[in-house]
Amino acid sequence: MTMTSKILDELNKNKDVWIALRQKLHQYPELGFEEHHTSDIVAEKLKSWGYDVHRGFAKTGVVGTLKVGDGQLRMGIRADMDALPIQEQNDKSWISTIPGKFHGCGHDGHTTILLCAAEYLARTKNFNGTLHVIFQPAEELLYGGKVMMDDGLFTHFPCDIIFALHNMPGMKTGEFYFRKGAMMASSDTVHIEIRGVGGHGAIPEKTIDAGLVACYIAIALQSIVSRNVSPQQAAVITVGCIQSGSAPNVINDFALLKLTVRALNPAVRQLLLRRITDLAHAQAASFGATAEIKHVNGSPVLINDATATDFAISVANKFFGSERVHTDTAPLMGSEDFAFMLEQHPRGCYLIVGDGDKPDCSMVHSPDYIFDDSIIAPAAAYWCHLTESYLK
Ligand SMILES: [Zn+2]
Ligand SMILES: [Zn+2]
Structure with a gap:
């Protein structure tokens, strides 16, 4: 039987306050590791509600800790805070006031959702154990989460289970999407630097044309997914940038x-x-050139723990009804640096809350993307139920 969420009813009474906060955060977007204004707001609010606040993990990260009762279990919920270097193209009254910066992925929404839940949980204290609310910088750089790990997040704030969520256009508004196992792809940025011999564009026999070698390598790379990877497995190699030269008559x-x-x-x-x-090495060598491969950065596959995901699904079913809960969501080829946290701390689950599935809705990272404020209350209510269900 589906219970209705009394917490959602309660949060809905005050939802305008949280929508106003989300829109305020939206107006002052900050890029990765520069979330000074945002983290000030987060830290100040958490302190005022009675959380022990720690600042400084990954420069601008904030962790709020609330211990209630004598329960031994510890739970972590993470939200990301950073924006993107995109010029917003919306006509809302609350659009970004910073040229070229924009909360185009809804991290203003994630921060607001977790603050909304944190306020309710501190006010009602209807749980027994330790809650860590983790506000992470630089998710869009795909390594804010890694820097928090390197700074010893879970050594200082041990957790028995961890959770995070993301909003997603194209999925039903306020509904919950789960997947056990691999849910989001690994992401690696690789640079290939090709060195040949330059010269006059009309005297090719005295050169080794690095630009031509780059073209052959780009084509050869297409054979990896089609001929080295099993058709049962998902993989993408995209050459997003090819740079060489600026004049027509120069090799x-x-x-x-x-x-x-x-x-x-x-x-x-x-x-x-x-x-x-x-x-890349073999192709370059076949032309007499050299290739140097630089692994610029990488984040792992995001893998949800089966037990933690079953628990997260059971809470969503109980309080929101199974008709709003999707348990076998297709994995996404996008990436998410919560994967670093799950890699170091595998007992956890990352879930998606739908932002609306109108056919013309804009995807995250689009200049006209709009976070749906109506999901703040249900997503925050979910965090509250999850906390009260785990820490009891
Ligand atoms: Zn993003
Ligand atoms: Zn995002």
Whole structure:
């Protein structure tokens, strides 16, 4: 039987306050590791509600801790705070006031959702144990979560279970989407630097054309997904940038390829990286050029723990009804640096809350993306129920 969420009824009474906060955060977007204004607001609110507040993990990260009763269990909920370097194109009254910066992924919404839940939980104290609310910088750089790990987040704030969520256009408003196992892809940025011999555009026999080598490598890379990876597995290699030269009559001694590489399986990820390296070296050598491969950054496959996901699903079913809960969501080829937290601390679950599935809705990272404020209350109510159900 589905219970109705009394917490949702309670949060709905005050929802305008939280919508106003979300829109205020939206007006002052800050990029990764620069979330000074945002983290000030977060820290000040958490303190005023009685949380122990720690600042400084990953520069601008904030952790609020609330211990109630004598329960031994500890739970962590993470929200991301950073914006994107995109010029917003919306006509709302609350659009970004900072040129070229925009909360185009709804992290203003995630921060507000967790603050809304944190306020309710501190006011009602209807749980027994330790809650850590974790506000993370630089998710869009895909390593804010890693820096928090490197700074010892879970050593200082041990958790028995961890959770995070993301809003998503194209999915039903305020509904909950789960998946056990791999839910989001690994992401690796790889640069290939090709060195040849430059010269006059009319005297090619005295050159090794690095630009031409780059073209062959870009084409050869297409064979990896089609011929090295099992058709049962998901993988993407995108050459997003090819740079070489600027004049029509010059053969260039240097070319640069920039790649993004995605996979839903850690072994496939390693296969892709190995084949890119081998192919680039061999292709360059076949022309008498050299290729240097630089692994610029990478984040792991996001893998949800089955037990934690079953628990998260059971709470959603109980309080929101199974008709609003999707348990076998297709994995996404996008990436998410909560994967670093789940890699170090596998007992956890990342879920998606739908932002609305109108056919013309804009995807996250689009200049006209709009976060749906109506999901703040249900998503915050979910965090509250999850906390009260786990810490009891
Ligand atoms: Zn994003
Ligand atoms: Zn995001």
